Amino acid sequence: xxxxxxxxxxxxxxxxxxxxxxxxxxxxxxxxxxxxxxxxxxxxxxxxxxxxxxxxxxxxxxxxxxxxxxxxxxxxxxxxxxxxxxxxxxxxxxxxxxxxxxxxxxxxxxxxxxxxxxxxxxxxxxxxxxxxxxxxxxxxxxxxxxxxxxxxxxxxxxxxxxxxxxxxxxxxxxxxxxxxxxxxxxxxxxxxxxxxxxxxxxxxxxxxxxxxxxxxxxxxxxxxxxxxxxxxxxxxxxxxxxxxxxxxxxxxxxxxxxxxxxxxxxxxxxxxxxxxxxxxxxxxxxxxxxxxxxxxxxxxxxxxxxxxxxxxxxxxxxxxxxxxxxxxxxxxxxxxxxxxxxxxxxxxxxxxxxxxxxxxxxx
Amino acid sequence: xxxxxxxxxxxxxxxxxxxxxxxxxxxxxxxxxxxxxxxxxxxxxxxxxxxxxxxxxxxxxxxxxxxxxxxxxxxxxxxxxxxxxxxxxxxxxxxxxxxxxxxxxxxxxxxxxxxxxxxxxxxxxxxxxxxxxxxxxxxxxxxxxxxxxxxxxxxxxxxxxxxxxxxxxxxxxxxxxxxxxxxxxxxxxxxxxxxxxxxxxxxxxxxxxxxxxxxxxxxxxxxxxxxxxxx
Numbered sequence: 001x002x003x004x005x006x007x008x009x010x011x012x013x014x015x016x017x018x019x020x021x022x023x024x025x026x027x028x029x030x031x032x033x034x035x036x037x038x039x040x041x042x043x044x045x046x047x048x049x050x051x052x053x054x055x056x057x058x059x060x061x062x063x064x065x066x067x068x069x070x071x072x073x074x075x076x077x078x079x080x081x082x083x084x085x086x087x088x089x090x091x092x093x094x095x096x097x098x099x100x101x102x103x104x105x106x107x108x109x110x111x112x113x114x115x116x117x118x119x120x121x122x123x124x125x126x127x128x129x130x131x132x133x134x135x136x137x138x139x140x141x142x143x144x145x146x147x148x149x150x151x152x153x154x155x156x157x158x159x160x161x162x163x164x165x166x167x168x169x170x171x172x173x174x175x176x177x178x179x180x181x182x183x184x185x186x187x188x189x190x191x192x193x194x195x196x197x198x199x200x201x202x203x204x205x206x207x208x209x210x211x212x213x214x215x216x217x218x219x220x221x222x223x224x225x226x227x228x229x230x231x232x233x234x235x236x237x238x239x240x241x242x243x244x245x246x247x248x249x250x251x252x253x254x255x256x257x258x259x260x261x262x263x264x265x266x267x268x269x270x271x272x273x274x275x276x277x278x279x280x281x282x283x284x285x286x287x288x289x290x291x292x293x294x295x296x297x298x299x300x301x302x303x304x305x306x307x308x309x310x311x312x313x314x315x316x317x318x319x320x321x322x323x324x325x326x327x328x329x330x331x332x333x334x335x336x337x338x339x340x341x342x343x344x345x346x347x348x349x350x351x352x353x354x355x356x357x358x359x360x361x362x363x
Numbered sequence: 364x365x366x367x368x369x370x371x372x373x374x375x376x377x378x379x380x381x382x383x384x385x386x387x388x389x390x391x392x393x394x395x396x397x398x399x400x401x402x403x404x405x406x407x408x409x410x411x412x413x414x415x416x417x418x419x420x421x422x423x424x425x426x427x428x429x430x431x432x433x434x435x436x437x438x439x440x441x442x443x444x445x446x447x448x449x450x451x452x453x454x455x456x457x458x459x460x461x462x463x464x465x466x467x468x469x470x471x472x473x474x475x476x477x478x479x480x481x482x483x484x485x486x487x488x489x490x491x492x493x494x495x496x497x498x499x500x501x502x503x504x505x506x507x508x509x510x511x512x513x514x515x516x517x518x519x520x521x522x523x524x525x526x527x528x529x530x531x532x533x534x535x536x537x538x539x540x541x542x543x544x545x546x547x548x549x550x551x552x553x554x555x556x557x558x559x560x561x562x563x564x565x566x567x568x569x570x571x572x573x574x575x576x577x578x579x580x581x582x583x584x585x586x587x588x589x590x591x592x593x594x
Contacts, residue, residue, distance in 0.1 A: 045492055046491075047491075072491070073492050074499075077494070080489065086488075090591045099490070100494050121392075146492075146493070273484070
């Protein structure tokens, strides 16, 4: 399962020139507004015709400028979840859900439908009209509608951007389950790094119409080079960690590649793998193992990359076990610690600095 | 009906028949033209727009005369219709239906075009990504969403057809039992001294029919709009 995209499209102010592969799992297309993300997704869906493009899904060509091939959207077998839910107002929730299914030549009432309705929590909504639903409910119906058309690829263009924080928190777990429980590859457009860190398995960073970086989420988010694009405050690595136990004092103990992590209680059974996003600005570095410190999480590692920008800070990438952590410290501290590549070092993370939002299901 | 004399009843029945036929035949064409004007990009779009609106701005008598020039028995198009289908329009009720349809056409197109322009193309895009071809998108999304506009257009067209006078009397004259519609009958009665009572009855009927049509359309359009709004 993979999507191959190669697009050139000229806009008034810039030229989009992007090529990337999206393997199975969630491929996040990340970039600032106006970096060309939506254009890429619309070209994949067939809603716009780029100046030049070559897009294939699995073994099927969707469009190829060289042979003037261009499949119309309804023949591409894609599910598209838009920023606004775009539910059909004259149809009930159930009719909306079955709309794409009918065109795919599939039966409406099926085990698949029941499973998805349960997964997305749509049961109580089926008889209602879209106008009477909340924003979060609408978006869940839109996701269900796209999935029930049995697509070979799911496109999501900032599906959470129009929702408030509470609604986002409501939908994110559904998206995680979708990623872990369905086999459909997902191309997910976002400019919110928190969502990308929670959901993505592969990240493609777009900047000014070009692909800046592309690769597995752990590698990309711990790459100091993308910090200018995503913003220094948003920079931070994603660690996979397994829940070991929950302590009675309200802390959960997790086992990560570099060592033990203590976090404010997480809602997951021992044995579950979680992904934990650790913001670079929440990490303190020390050359020696600190003693008499309130911070609980001390991960040993070696400096693998130092990236200095224009400002007073530097980003330090630390290899800990087989994972990387990113720390943002001042140049002055980096010099005082005499940090350089290969030097052993300890990363110190305050337990309470890891917010609930930054802990999600693994994979 | 004892309220109306047979001759008066004839005029009412003819008007209803003419208007129903005019509306039924003009409506699909009006939907097509409204779609072309709202969504199409083609050379001559402004020309089509002008042509559609012509009956609204021309004096009705001019429209009627132009119809006579085009669809009269000896006119090119009228002659061809007679030779090919045996269809005669001039001075027949069929001609009255044609005149009424043409006069109501711009009103239908305007109402439907407004409704089409109010449909969010993003919904149609969403339907396309769900596997619907353009024809299916129209049938399952666009058409249901513009239904209130279609109803409004149809009622406006019907009301215009019921009241059409100038083009009708010019094209098909005022033959009792053949082409004498409600307005023509009222006009004819007003020319006869002492027929005011009869004329007033028809006037009252005219008002009742118009109000009834308007109320019905309001009801239907409101129901359709409620369906469409998704609440």
